[in-house]
Amino acid sequence: MRRAFDKVNKNLPVxxxxxxxxxxxxxxxxxxxxxxxxKILLIIPNLNWIDKDINALWDVLPWNLxxxxxxxxxxxxxxxxxxxxxxxxxxELSVEIKNIKPDVVGITVLMDxxxxxxxxxxxxxxxxxxxxxxxxxxxxxxxxxxxxVKDNNIDYVMIGEAEYxxxxxxxxxxxxxxxxxxxxxxxxxxxGVVINKGHSELIKDLSELPRPSYHLIDYLSYANMYSDRKSxxxxxxYPYARIVTSRGCPFKCTFCQVxxxxxxxxxxxxxxxxxxxxxxxxxxxxxxxxxxxxxxxxTNMKNAKQLFQAMIDSGLxxxxxxxxxxxxxxxxxxxxxxxESGCRYIDIAIESGSERVINEIVKKPIEHKQAIRLVxxxxxxxxxxxxxxxxxxxxxxxxxxxxxxxxxxxxxVDYAKIFIAIPLKNTEMYxxxxxxxxxxxxxxxxxxxxGGMLETDEFSSEDLTILRAYEWERINFTNFExxxxxxxRMGITLIELKEIRKRTLQNARNKVAERxxxxxxxS
Numbered sequence: 426m427r428r429a430f431d432k433v434n435k436n437l438p439v440x441x442x443x444x445x446x447x448x449x450x451x452x453x454x455x456x457x458x459x460x461x462x463x464k465i466l467l468i469i470p471n472l473n474w475i476d477k478d479i480n481a482l483w484d485v486l487p488w489n490l491x492x493x494x495x496x497x498x499x500x501x502x503x504x505x506x507x508x509x510x511x512x513x514x515x516x517e518l519s520v521e522i523k524n525i526k527p528d529v530v531g532i533t534v535l536m537d538x539x540x541x542x543x544x545x546x547x548x549x550x551x552x553x554x555x556x557x558x559x560x561x562x563x564x565x566x567x568x569x570x571x572x573x574v575k576d577n578n579i580d581y582v583m584i585g586e587a588e589y590x591x592x593x594x595x596x597x598x599x600x601x602x603x604x605x606x607x608x609x610x611x612x613x614x615x616x617g618v619v620i621n622k623g624h625s626e627l628i629k630d631l632s633e634l635p636r637p638s639y640h641l642i643d644y645l646s647y648a649n650m651y652s653d654r655k656s657x658x659x660x661x662x663y664p665y666a667r668i669v670t671s672r673g674c675p676f677k678c679t680f681c682q683v684x685x686x687x688x689x690x691x692x693x694x695x696x697x698x699x700x701x702x703x704x705x706x707x708x709x710x711x712x713x714x715x716x717x718x719x720x721x722x723x724t725n726m727k728n729a730k731q732l733f734q735a736m737i738d739s740g741l742x743x744x745x746x747x748x749x750x751x752x753x754x755x756x757x758x759x760x761x762x763x764x765e766s767g768c769r770y771i772d773i774a775i776e777s778g779s780e781r782v783i784n785e786i787v788k789k790p791i792e793h794k795q796a797i798r799l800v801x802x803x804x805x806x807x808x809x810x811x812x813x814x815x816x817x818x819x820x821x822x823x824x825x826x827x828x829x830x831x832x833x834x835x836x837x838v839d840y841a842k843i844f845i846a847i848p849l850k851n852t853e854m855y856x857x858x859x860x861x862x863x864x865x866x867x868x869x870x871x872x873x874x875x876g877g878m879l880e881t882d883e884f885s886s887e888d889l890t891i892l893r894a895y896e897w898e899r900i901n902f903t904n905f906e907x908x909x910x911x912x913x914r915m916g917i918t919l920i921e922l923k924e925i926r927k928r929t930l931q932n933a934r935n936k937v938a939e940r941x942x943x944x945x946x947x948s
Contacts, residue, residue, distance in 0.1 A: 453581075453594075453597065453606060453610070453612060454612065454613075454614060454615050455597075455598055456558060456580050457528070457556055457558050457598065458598065458599075458600060459528055459529070459558075459595065459598040459599045459600075460528070460599070461500070461599060462500060462501060462502060463501055463502070463528040463529060463595065463598075463599065464501070464502045464504075464525070464526065464527045464528050464529070465494075465497065465501045465502065465503045465504070465527060465528070465529045465531060465595070466503075466504050466505075466506060466522065466525050466527035466529070466530050466531070467487075467490040467493060467494060467503065467504070467505045467506070467530075467531040467532075467533070468505075468506045468507075468508060468518075468530060468531065468532050468533075468546055469487055469490070469506070469507045469508060469509050469510070469533060470508055470509065470532065470534060470539070470542035470543050470545060470546045471508040471509045471511075471512060471513050471514075471515075471518070471542065472509050472536075472539045472542055473509065473512060474515065474541075474542050474545060475538075475539050475541055475542050476538075476539070484509075484510055484647065484650065484651070484652050484653065485535070486644075486647040486648075486667050487505060487507055487533075487642060487647075488637055488667060488669070488718075489533055489535075489563070490505050490531070490533060491505065491637035491638045491639055491641060491642065492588055492634065492635075492637050492638075493531065493562075493587060493588060493591050494637075494638040494641055495634075495635040495636060495637055495638040496588050496589070496591065496592045496634075496635070497591070497592050497595055498638060500595075500596075500599075501595065503638070503641060504525055504527075504641065505641045505642050506518075506521060506525075507642070508521075508546070510646070510647075515545065515549060518546065518549055519549050519552070519553060522549065522550055522553050522557075523553055527550075527557060528557065528558065529557070529558045529559075529560060529595070530546070530547070530550040530557055530558070530559050530560070531560045531561075531562065531591070532546050532547060532559065532560065532561045532562070532563075533561075533562050533563035534561070534563045534564070534565040534566065535563050535564050535565070536564065536565065537564060537565050537568060537569070537849060537850060539565070540565040540569065540573070543561055543563075543565060543566075543573075544573075544576050544578065544579070547559045547561065547576060547578040547579045548578045550578070551578045558580050558581070558598070559578060559579050559580050559581075560579075560580065560581045560582070560583060560591070560594070561573050561574075561579050561581075561582050561583070562582070562583035562587045562591070564682065564686055566582045566583060566584065567583075567584050567585055567624070567685065567686050568682060568685055568686070568849075568850040568851045569850060570582045570584050570611040570621055571611060571619050571621050573611070574611045574612060574613060574619055574621075575613075575619060580612065581594060581610055581611070581612050582610065582611040582612070583609060583610060583625070584608075584609050584610060584611060584621070584622070584623065584624050584625060585608075585609055585624040585625035585627075585686065585687070586609075586625050586627065586628050586672070586687065587609065587625065588628065588634060589609075589625070589626075589628065590606065590608070590609035590610060590625045593605075593606050594606060594610065606622070607622065607626075608622050608623050608624060608625050608626055609622065609623075609624065609625025609626070610622050610625075624685075624688075627672075627673070627687075627688050627690060627692065628672070628692070629692065630692075631671070631672065631692055631693065631694045631698075632694045632695045632697075632698040636702060636705060639709075639710070644710055645664055645710060648663065648664035648665055648666065648710060648712060649663045649664050650663070651665075655915040655916070655917055655921070655925065656915065657770070657772075657809070657811050657839075657840050657911065657914045657915060658716075658746065658748060658770075658772060658811070659746075659914075659915065659916065660714040660715070660716055660744075660745075660746060661714045661744035661745070661746060661769050661770065662713040662714040662743075662744055663713065663714070664710055664711060664712050664713060664714075665712055665713065665714040665715060665716060666703070666706045666710070666712040666714075666715050666716070667715075667716045667718045668699065668702060668703065668706075668715055668716070668717055668718065669717075669718050669719055670693060670694050670699050670717060670719055670722060670732065671691060671692060671693040671694065671719045671720070671721070671722065671724065671725075672687045672688075672691075672692050672719075672720065673687045673688045673689060673690050673691045673692050673720065673724075674687075674689065674691065674720045674721040674724060675689045675690070675691055675724060676689075676721070676751075676789065676790065677689075677788050677789075677853075678776075678787055678788060678789045679786065679787060679788050679852060679853035679854040679857070680787070680815070680818075680846060680848075680849065680852055680853075680854040681849075681852060682849050682850070682851060682852055683720045685850075685851040685852070687720065691721070691724040691725060693725060693728055696728075696731060696732050696735050699732060700735060700736070700739055700741055703715065703736075703741045703743070704739075704741060707741070707743070712743070713743060713744070714743055714744045714745060714746075715743050715744075715745035715746075715767075716745065716746050716748060717745060717746070717747055717748070718748060720749075721749075721751050721754070722747065722750075723750065723751050723754035723755065723759070724751070724754065726754055726756075726759065729754075729759065730758065730759060730762050733759075733762040733763055733765070733766040733768075734762060734766070736766040736767065737762070737765050737766050742765065742766045742767040743767050744767045744768075744769050745766070745767045745768055745769070746768070746769065746770040746771070746772075747763070747768060747770065747771040747772065748772050749772055749774050749813070750771045750772055750773045750774065751773075751774065752773040752774070752775065752791070752795070752796045752799060752800075753789075753790050753791055753792065753795065753796075755799050756799070757799070757802055760799065760802055760803050760806060760808070761806070763808070764806045764807065764808060768808060769807070769808055769809060770808065770809045770810075770811070770914070771803060771808055771809075771810055771811075772810075772811045772812070772813065772842075773796070773800070773810065773811070773812050773813070773838075774789075774812070774813045775791060775793075775796060775812050775813060775814055775832070775833075775836065776789055776791065776813065776814060776815050777791075777814065777815065777818070777821075777825070777828075777829050777832075778793070778814070778828040778829035778830070778831055778832025778833065778835075779821070779825040779828040779829060780793070781825065782818060782821050782825050782828075782829075785820075786818045786819070786820050786821060787815075787818065788853075793832065793836075796836060797835070797836050797837075800812070800836055800837065800838055801837070804838075804839065809839045809840075809910070809914055810838045810839050810840075811838055811839060811840040811841070811842060812833070812836060812838040812840075812841050812842065813842050813844065814829050814830075814832075814833050814841060814842065814843050814844065815829075815843075815844045815845070815846050816829055816830075816843060816844075816845060816846065816889055816892070816893060817845050817846040817878075817879050817884060817886075817889045818846045818854070818879075819846075819848075819854060819857050819858045819861060819863050819879055819881065820857070820881075821881075821883065822883050823883045823884055823888075826883075826884065826889075826892070830843075830892075830896050830900075833896075833900050834900055839907065839910055839911070839914070840901055840907075840910075840911050840914070841897070841900050841901055842897070843893045843896060843897050844893070845878065845879075845886075845889045845890065845893055846879055847878070847879075848864060848879065858879055863879050863880060863881055864878075864879060865878050865879065865880040865886055878940075886940060887937045887940060887941065890933050890936050890937050890940075891933055891934075891937060893933070894929055894930050894932075894933035895930070895933075897929070898926055898929070898930060902922075902926060908922065
């Protein structure tokens with residue numbers, strides 16, 4: 426097992442690491458010596474500073490910050506501040522930081538395109554007190570560590586899973602003996618040289634991690650609402666819990682950042698550990714429903730079936746939903762157990778209706794006939810099924826895009842989602858698109874965005890935007906029964922659904938008009 430993890434960790438990308446001798450790498454500059462019990466403030470930036478599009482933003486439980494807090498609470502005073510949920514202005518955030526007087530400000534940004542908001546928080550903190558240590562983590566920091574740490578307002582960048590590495594950093598700064606940080610961090614030396622120590626070591630046993638410190642937040646304010654945006658992905662009841670049972674995914678989808686962030690090696694929590702969390706959340710917060718938020722809950726099919734059976738046997742079969750479900754890891758037995766354990770909604774990721782695109786471009790082990798069979802079976806059981814499709818991959822033809830639209834009808838799910846391919850940093854798709862010069866950026870797009878829209882000789886970004894919106898409308902809402910089922914799933918009236926549909930189409934028209942006006946060389 427140890428060799429397997431050593432091999433996995435070596436295969437994780439050391440993102441453009443600068444080679445330095447071991448002596449230099451071992452010395453992390455201490456920009457401030459912390460007291461025995463330092464005050465730590467963990468912050469989610471207000472994403473509205475960057476984008477106020479209600480269709481792009483979500484009110485997300487700060488599970489990651491609560492996990493970090495749980496790791497260090499025994500020797501730190503920790504507070505969590507969600508500037509996004511509270512919709513704080515930059516001035517209001519500044520007042521909050523002044524009042525709290527933290528020694529360390531930890532910042533998380535989970536989406537690459539909102540990276541700038543994290544830098545804005547760091548700047549605010551340093552303006553208040555240049556001695557405040559600033560630490561950036563999350564998806565954005567993990568895929569852009571050297572770019573992030575060049576910001577003089579940021580002292581350290583955490584790369585990858587940070588539960589242990591963040592704890593080690595704080596102990597190192599406190600002067601705890603024998604603390605060595607061999608990976609998972611980027612920083613600048615005293616003379617300004619950027620050092621990138623690569624991805625943190627994967628956490629082997631997730632069951633050793635503590636419960637998240639939800640007592641540091643108003644948990645029920647998150648658990649009693651899903652989002653301002655109405656969605657078929659919403660939980661079946663409230664209050665609800667988001668639960669992560671595993672990390673990592675062994676599959677090689679070319680558009681996915683998960684291998685960069687959490688590795689390809691699938692790691693799972695024990696079933697007892699998961700059931701203990703569900704029981705705790707039920708007793709402590711009265712949760713009535715669950716969203717399983719794994720990268721791929723079904724990677725180990727045997728373990729997934731055992732988990733669902735254990736939920737049934739223990740009476741913890743609360744109604745739950747499955748996000749981004751790998752349909753190629755399902756079978757009829759799995760679906761039976763999912764339903765009996767409380768599953769009433771699954772979101773399956775099909776991606777493309779073209780076999781060539783699936784096999785040669787996406788590289789995902791999808792079998793369309795199997796997907797059609799299992800969708801029909803799940804719907805027969807009484808599970809609402811939605812599906813994800815992506816159009817506009819590099820190398821995809823216009824006819825293959827139309828194959829995807831056609832298959833979105835053939836598979837006959839309750840609700841079809843259509844996305845436009847966006848190249849994300851440190852993915853095979855990004856590298857391919859960049860090499861072929863297919864990424865189209867507008868004058869308004871900034872360095873914080875991992876990629877722009879793709880454009881090839883086969884299609885333009887405007888083509889994809891209009892096609893996506895109008896085919897989404899046609900496939901999902903031509904039939905009255907489907908309209909009614911979707912409205913019921915969202916918990917809204919048909920009139921409210923009609924307003925969402927109208928707004929979606931208008932947004933597409935507005936985006937095309939904006940791009941036509943701002944892209945260089947557009948007519």
